[in-house]
Amino acid sequence: MKSNRLIRKILLGAIVPVVILLVWHFASIGSVVVPSISSVVEVLAHPFSEPEGLDSTPLAFGAAVSILRVLCGFILAALSGVLIGLFIGRCKLAMETLSPVMSAAMAVSPIAWIPVTIIVFGLSSPATAIYGDRAWEHGLLDQLRFAIVAVIWMGAFFPIALNTAAGAAGVRAGHLETAKVLGATRRQILTKIVLPSAAPAILTGLRIGAGIAWRVIIAAEIFPGTRGGLGYMIATAHETASYEYAFAGIIVIAAIGLSLDGLLRMALVRVSRWQPRER
Amino acid sequence: MEPKRQVIRFENAGKCFSTPARPEVWAVRDFNLTCLEGELTCVLGPSGCGKTTLLRLAAGLEMPTMGKVCVNGSAVTNPPENIGVVSQEGDLLPWRRVLGNVALGLEIRGLDRQERTERAKKAINRVGLPSEVVQSFPHELSGGMRRRVALARAVCTNPRILLMDEPFSSLDELTRHRLQAELLQLWLSDRQTVLFVTHSLEEAVFLADRILVMTFGRTVAEFRLDLDRPRDRLGDEFIKVLLEVRRALTEHENAAADVS
Ligand SMILES: Nc1ncnc2c1ncn2[C@@H]1O[C@H](COP(=O)(O)OP(=O)(O)OP(=O)(O)O)[C@@H](O)[C@H]1O
Numbered sequence: 362m363k364s365n366r367l368i369r370k371i372l373l374g375a376i377v378p379v380v381i382l383l384v385w386h387f388a389s390i391g392s393v394v395v396p397s398i399s400s401v402v403e404v405l406a407h408p409f410s411e412p413e414g415l416d417s418t419p420l421a422f423g424a425a426v427s428i429l430r431v432l433c434g435f436i437l438a439a440l441s442g443v444l445i446g447l448f449i450g451r452c453k454l455a456m457e458t459l460s461p462v463m464s465a466a467m468a469v470s471p472i473a474w475i476p477v478t479i480i481v482f483g484l485s486s487p488a489t490a491i492y493g494d495r496a497w498e499h500g501l502l503d504q505l506r507f508a509i510v511a512v513i514w515m516g517a518f519f520p521i522a523l524n525t526a527a528g529a530a531g532v533r534a535g536h537l538e539t540a541k542v543l544g545a546t547r548r549q550i551l552t553k554i555v556l557p558s559a560a561p562a563i564l565t566g567l568r569i570g571a572g573i574a575w576r577v578i579i580a581a582e583i584f585p586g587t588r589g590g591l592g593y594m595i596a597t598a599h600e601t602a603s604y605e606y607a608f609a610g611i612i613v614i615a616a617i618g619l620s621l622d623g624l625l626r627m628a629l630v631r632v633s634r635w636q637p638r639e640r
Numbered sequence: 641m642e643p644k645r646q647v648i649r650f651e652n653a654g655k656c657f658s659t660p661a662r663p664e665v666w667a668v669r670d671f672n673l674t675c676l677e678g679e680l681t682c683v684l685g686p687s688g689c690g691k692t693t694l695l696r697l698a699a700g701l702e703m704p705t706m707g708k709v710c711v712n713g714s715a716v717t718n719p720p721e722n723i724g725v726v727s728q729e730g731d732l733l734p735w736r737r738v739l740g741n742v743a744l745g746l747e748i749r750g751l752d753r754q755e756r757t758e759r760a761k762k763a764i765n766r767v768g769l770p771s772e773v774v775q776s777f778p779h780e781l782s783g784g785m786r787r788r789v790a791l792a793r794a795v796c797t798n799p800r801i802l803l804m805d806e807p808f809s810s811l812d813e814l815t816r817h818r819l820q821a822e823l824l825q826l827w828l829s830d831r832q833t834v835l836f837v838t839h840s841l842e843e844a845v846f847l848a849d850r851i852l853v854m855t856f857g858r859t860v861a862e863f864r865l866d867l868d869r870p871r872d873r874l875g876d877e878f879i880k881v882l883l884e885v886r887r888a889l890t891e892h893e894n895a896a897a898d899v900s
């Protein structure tokens with residue numbers, strides 16, 4: 362019974378990918394734009410080899426740069442977003458003054474900020490800050506351009522802060538009072554009541570923020586004037602008509618995005634364990 | 641015998657709420673009550689008469705708009721130290737298991753884990769909960785069990801004052817009787833000062849040293865009960881007192897209804 366269901370699940374899940382592969386295969390025959398499946402597999406199979414005829418880095422390096430940028434921006438956004446979100450959620454005045462602005466800011470695609478962040482941060486990176494002129498010798502650190510990290514922060518901060526604020530504002534009065542009559546300090550109320558109560562909302566915010574960050578990084582890297590990362594690789598692949606690199610990049614982007622979301626979803630399930638589930 | 645200490649004292653206390661829909665609602669007014677140490681006082685009244693507000697005043701969760709509320713001799717401005725509260729909804733923390741809920745007060749006091757667990761388990765035992773539920777989440781329990789957990793949490797820190805807001809309402813009669821008996825047992829051994837709010841006539845007569853009948857925010861009658869415990873709910877004396885209290889309650893309800 363159980364194995365039957367598993368087979369069914371696998372078969373159903375496989376339908377769409379198989380159809381896509383078939384369509385892809387036939388579309389690639391005699392096409393200049395659509396690369397053959399085998400050429401893309403070839404790229405994916407050698408993630409460390411320098412792409413030929415392409416002003417770009419190996420696939421694995423591009424992925425590492427993109428991941429590093431997203432992680433830095435996302436961690437900064439998570440820390441600042443949760444802190445500010447908690448403050449907004451627990452302080453009515455802050456909620457009323459800040460939340461309309463933040464909702465408006467969230468409606469703006471973070472990509473729109475790229476020109477601004479490039480003007481503000483230029484080509485500076487942790488490497489230029491530490492090593493100055495010799496920054497280019499420190500590849501990965503130099504790729505961690507502040508301009509790009511700032512854009513990621515822009516994309517992830519608002520959903521994290523707003524979700525955290527909603528979670529913190531929605532803590533039941535009865536729960537707060539329970540702790541108060543037991544003599545809890547403000548700090549204990551925060552750690553023992555507000556945080557655990559808002560945890561599912563916070564993690565939902567983190568999940569949305571991470572999703573946005575990952576979409577934004579690719580777009581930011583495609584934006585003219587930036588270098589490195591998967592987005593840059595895809596952009597240059599298009600310019601030089603090396604479409605197998607573009608396709609391989611898209612597949613890697615999907616895989617990383619899926620894993621990132623999977624991790625956060627697991628964390629969300631963990632902190633929401635106490636919520637009675639209706640399925 | 642030296643006179644007993646005054647533990648909870650309402651002096652002409654009143655609480656007025658104002659909302660856009662109802663600009664002036666006196667939930668409690670001109671309220672006078674003195675609970676002596678070790679006394680079990682029941683406040684009996686119909687829904688909406690201000691019972692919850694009364695308890696919240698004593699718990700320091702609401703400030704009086706008139707008069708004064710004192711606990712242990714000083715005016716209440718914050719929740720007083722060493723009180724146990726069982727609210728009407730129970731208010732268990734849904735993200736904590738039973739053990740974590742019961743141990744909350746001890747955790748806030750900074751006790752180490754081992755002692756917390758030990759004492760919480762003892763409290764869980766005392767309120768008649770089976771020990772296999774300690775690792776359950778509140779939503780996995782029945783209503784009666786949740787009430788017991790709330791009671792265990794309130795007594796776990798050994799408070800000298802217990803404020804209880806209809807802790808056994810919406811339970812079936814049998815379970816309610818069992819919980820009442822368990823509360824009595826706890827109280828007989830620890831002798832906390834208990835302020836117990838209820839809308840159940842029978843519950844009040846079964847538990848109380850003293851019953852205050854409350855309607856529309858005011859005390860309208862007071863009864864002292866010196867029936868032996870445990871009380872026989874079918875005994876002549878019990879029923880006599882019950883009818884007496886009931887008469888006071890309905891009389892004033894009707895009188896108030898006539899006025900309004
Ligand atoms: N926070 C509040 N804001 C406005 N009005 C309130 C508030 N709390 C209570 N009231 C009003 O005060 C009155 C008394 O309410 P209270 O909750 O004390 O009654 P109760 O006796 O506990 O009722 P029940 O038996 O149904 O629990 C009601 O008219 C209620 O609407």
Ligand SMILES: [Mg+2]
Nearest residue numbers: 691692728805
């Ligand atoms: Mg009430």
